[in-house]
Amino acid sequence: MYIYDSVQKIKREFIPLEKDKVSLYVCGPTVYDDAHLGHAKSALVFDLLVRVLSANGYDVTYARNITDIDDKIIKKAKEQNKDIKEITDFYTSSFHKEMAQLGVAKPDIEPKATENLEAMIELIQTLIDKGHAYPTSEGDVYFDTHSDSEYLSLSKRVQDEDDKQERVESSSLKKNQTDFALWKSVKEEYNGLPVSSDKDGFKPSSVIYDSPFGKGRPGWHLECSAMIEKHLAKQNSEFAIDIHGGGADLLFPHHENEAAQTRCGTNHALANYWMHNGFVNINNQKMSKSLGNSFFLKDALKEYDGEVLRFYLLSTHYRSNFNFTKEDLATSKKRLDKIYRLKKRLFGMTCSNDTTHFMDELLKALSDDMNVSSALALVDEMISKANETLDSADKHKQLKKDTLANLAYIETILGFGVKNPFEYFQFGIDADTKTKIDDLIVQRDEAKKEKNFEASDKLRDEILAFGVSIMDTPQGTFWEKSNI
RNA sequence: GGUGCCAUCGCCAAGUGGUAAGGCCGCAGCCUGCAAAGCUGCUAUCCCCAGUUCAAAUCUGGGUGGCACCUCCA
Known part of the structure; x- marks a missing residue:
């Protein structure tokens, strides 16, 4: 260390x-x-x-x-x-x-x-x-x-x-x-x-x-x-x-x-x-009451999942000055999304107890004065490789187990990906809207089964109007809140 | 005025002597009924000048441009 x-x-x-x-x-x-x-x-x-x-x-x-x-x-x-x-x-x-x-x-x-x-x-x-x-x-x-x-x-x-x-x-x-x-x-x-x-x-x-x-x-x-x-x-x-x-x-x-x-x-x-x-600035200005640009946590948490803020605020080296912008925060969310997508892809599968090369490398990066940037580069590479292998060899059991172990390690040491992936992607959507979306997805799936693509595309447009995106997978159709 | 930090692709950001990680965005393709997601490929010589060295984004000196602390502050 x-x-x-x-x-x-x-x-x-x-x-x-x-x-x-x-x-x-x-x-x-x-x-x-x-x-x-x-x-x-x-x-x-x-x-x-x-x-x-x-x-x-x-x-x-x-x-x-x-x-x-x-x-x-x-x-x-x-x-x-x-x-x-x-x-x-x-x-x-x-x-x-x-x-x-x-x-x-x-x-x-x-x-x-x-x-x-x-x-x-x-x-x-x-x-x-x-x-x-x-x-x-x-x-x-x-x-x-x-x-x-x-x-x-x-x-x-x-x-x-x-x-x-x-x-x-x-x-x-x-x-x-x-x-x-x-x-x-x-x-x-x-x-x-x-x-x-x-x-x-x-x-x-x-x-x-x-x-x-x-x-x-x-x-x-x-x-x-x-x-x-x-x-x-x-x-x-x-x-x-x-x-x-x-x-x-x-x-x-x-x-x-x-x-x-x-x-x-x-x-x-x-x-x-x-x-x-280091300090957090807002749009290149120091936060201060006189400037009226203090960004309170309680306000940020209304708009963003706490874990997205965690990821964003930790994504650059702790000693550097940090310039907060909504654009960069959105970029961080996309990066965190990738962790959750992989987690979703492997949802319900069993995790191994093995120590992987990835874990060793991740700990090594973080043990070097908390080099989070290097650590996150390793995370992104791990995710890409896992997705790539899963694309070509979906039956690769050991890979799935090890990948889940890697994700668990990321949760423990970085605190990223700790939530249920389905709930994570539905942050800020109320229960009523969720029910409506789920109903529309059922209807769309039926239309798709009948190869009535005109109807299914129309239903998709209705779903998208809620500010969500949908994705068809072998496991079924899922939806996520769209990134802004 | 004093002290200190920083300057890397359009944006964010590692690397601090051995020949430029990663992400976002963009473009092309694979996959898909079409999408989305995922995957593949493509994109920088490191603010300027001088010096040290076989070798510098990385060290030294000088510029230029940002920023912080010196007052309560995370």
């Missing part, structure tokens, strides 16, 4: 901290709004990584967090006059549903900020004790970036003494421009929001928490360091975990800060390998 390490900027052979085991932590969503295609891309990339690692025989422990303490959540709660928990529960739930539609497996651990307050407070205290953090007179606690000689080693940035890039008014109480908040004290703007009580523990519905540093809430970067240490970290090890992943934008400052916190607050570095997935 080879992984491109985005900190060392080279492809490295993957060697786990502990034999046959992998610990993976990925930065998940902040649950204050619907997930967009970018969230989908990140979740899909690391879902694929887990599958490939598992196929290589590793026992993977995968954690992806839910950020449920955040300024944006507070803002939304105030705007909509709702309880914080109502907001976070709603978006956490929709995130889960949408991920399931994309075929993204649940992570083994899904830690939430609200459930790990103690671990975060403990880490802050340690950082203060070790001289890496300091409280201010306003009750905030900052990480002292100048106390960490390795700060900026992750993003390879140069400390800019002139602060030329400063665009946001910073608190004058910070010692250094790059210092970031570990604890944010309660400010005016959050008055009126509920406060948790020590006695009941930390109430998730609250947004303001008690701490030795005063009432407030943890800074964003802190949760990942604290939760990794609590849920995943290997002690007495040079690194807390094997792999840390997330979107390309998180490298700085988020991951830089996480790394600093862990480095200074524990006895090891954060991660041995860092992986960052």
